[in-house]
Amino acid sequence: MAGEGKLHIVMFPWLAFGHMIPNLELAKLLAHKGHLVSFVSTPRNIDRLPKLPQNLATLIKFVKLTLPKVEKLPENAEATSDIPYDAVQYLKEACDGLQQPLTQFLQSSHADWILYDFAPYWAGAIASKLGIKSVFYSIFNAPTLGFLGPVPVLKGDKQVRTKPIDCTVSPDWVPFPSTVAWKLFEITRVFDAFSENNSGVSDMFRFGASVENCDIVAVRSCSEFEPEWLQVLENIYRKPVFPVGQLPSMEYDVGDENDDEWRRIKNWLDKHEKGAVVYVAFGSEAKPRQNEVSQIALGLEQSELPFFWVLRIRRGPTDPEVLELPEGFEERTRERGVVWTSWAPQLKILGHDSVGGFLTHSGWTSVVEAIQNEKPLVLLTFLAEQGLNARFLEEKKMGYSIPRDDQDGSFTSDSVADSLKLVMLKEEGGVYREKIKEMKDLFVNKDRQERYVDNLLAYMEAKKNRPCRV
Structure with missing residues (x-):
């Protein structure tokens, strides 16, 4: 009581x-x-x-x-x-x-x-x-x-x-x-x-x-x-x-069990310039389809941006579909990208200076964490209410959605690369970078x-x- x-x-x-x-x-x-x-x-x-x-x-x-x-x-x-x-x-x-x-x-x-x-x-x-x-x-x-x-x-x-x-x-x-x-x-x-x-x-x-x-x-x-x-x-x-x-x-007290993982991630992030890295993660629920993973991967490659991609290759041990990366992708991007297939400390990653943009599924916790850390948003929806979140963020000029076919949701590697460069680098994408900073106090x-x-x-x-x- x-x-x-x-x-x-x-x-x-x-x-x-x-x-x-x-x-x-x-x-x-x-x-x-x-x-x-x-x-x-x-x-x-x-x-x-x-x-x-x-x-x-x-x-x-x-x-x-x-x-x-x-x-x-x-x-x-x-x-x-x-x-x-x-x-x-x-x-x-x-x-x-x-x-x-x-x-x-x-x-x-x-x-x-x-x-x-x-x-x-x-x-x-x-x-x-x-x-x-x-x-x-x-x-x-x-x-x-x-x-x-x-x-x-x-x-x-x-x-x-x-x-x-x-x-x-x-x-x-x-x-x-x-x-x-x-x-x-x-x-x-x-x-x-x-x-x-x-x-x-x-x-x-x-x-x-x-x-x-x-x-x-x-x-x-x-x-x-x-x-x-x-x-x-x-x-x-x-x-x-x-x-x-x-x-x-x-921040939670997560003990010592993840210190080694974070140390490895931080060491990699430390090697990159401020705002250079795109962080890619789609939460614990959303799992892209195989053809979507391929286009995301090829888009990251085409963008020529350093990237840290947290990729869930399956939803639980009974999931029959294990996602695969395009042949040769990891070898071709080894010098500038990481594909991380286990749990990663998202809040710490988003808080790192080298991260300059976040390719996200539009789940609201991820959105809030990005705004906390002033990271502009590139949106790619998969499940549940994510599409509704994305429309609202678009209305507020707080996020840019990767162009897709409205009927079947298909998108190309070109649209992934172009969207990332727009939001992170180009002058016309400055509205998204500035809006996130403007909204930070309102959120945190x-x-x-x-x-x-x-x-x-x-x-x-x-x-x-x-x-x-x-």
Whole structure:
């Protein structure tokens, strides 16, 4: 139980590191204020999370819930990064099997609030029955949630998006001109999110029920950056919406186990001039297709820029497709490039002076980390909400997307090379380099970030011990 006047807050993110890490960042900020946080996940995921700063170790408690076995879900697969994309539906099915153990934990926890993600959409209803208030905490930003829409649309009660082409235009509940929408190739790759999968519900239904079941919504966002989109959320959700800031990543205590790897990487980066190197990484979820890897590789070669490429060649040990580089590529680029196929400390790499640009999938944590370190963005989307992020960044002149065929998503090595040189070297790409610097304070200002967390906590403290939403 939390100390007098302090809250006990339970956090339950979706089983993906792109979700768990921003949840952990918020947990650290809540704990800094003296509140007790119970961070719920599965044993293997918790063991793989970064170590906490010593001063927070007594305030953030990790709660391990054993993931039930599900047919077709590989052994030891507890996060999306452990499995190919088409097996993620089985992970959601297993996650749904955590309802009973989560209920048992909440019954004995004396929790005041629970913050839950879109996948465990049922957590809000469980909390309500137990007299615990709930927050749907979305690591997706306000433009993404605003584009996805109101509860009846998300749950399928109102049929608005029945085919992929319907997702390529701005919806009628967005009252201002916006290019935020998927390209046809982007939504075609993820349109399964609108259909019921092996778990019995669609991803969109999970979003809708998450909003419906909560007391308030918290969004990884800030009102100075996207006020019009936060207003859209207020309008369509009809309940309080709290921006919690951009949650820039703080350095973790990762111990000594990765020191050798970082030393090797740093030694290589140290050999290059300031701003010369392009860093290439697509996060823990996104895996390019083989033909895309080939074009990226040949584009890096054609650009003649030094590069450090973190390449995931497969998603987990059961992934049947192992990506390969073009024949002779590594030999031809050995003097100026590195292809790194294991975990790499992204925040440290982006913080190095020699890195002058970031070729990224547009995942929001990567975007925030780039802005933290003033690295201009070249965008190449693959999955989920990345296309929506990319459109928003394009609107703000904060990123340049590699030109692609809107229908099939194909791109050429020439377009990769030209895009990198435009953003990193050419005069006309200066707008992207300057805009990132201009936005840095908005994203990483500590006082502003504190105010967002204080505002959320003030509401949560005021509602403590009051009757829950019926």
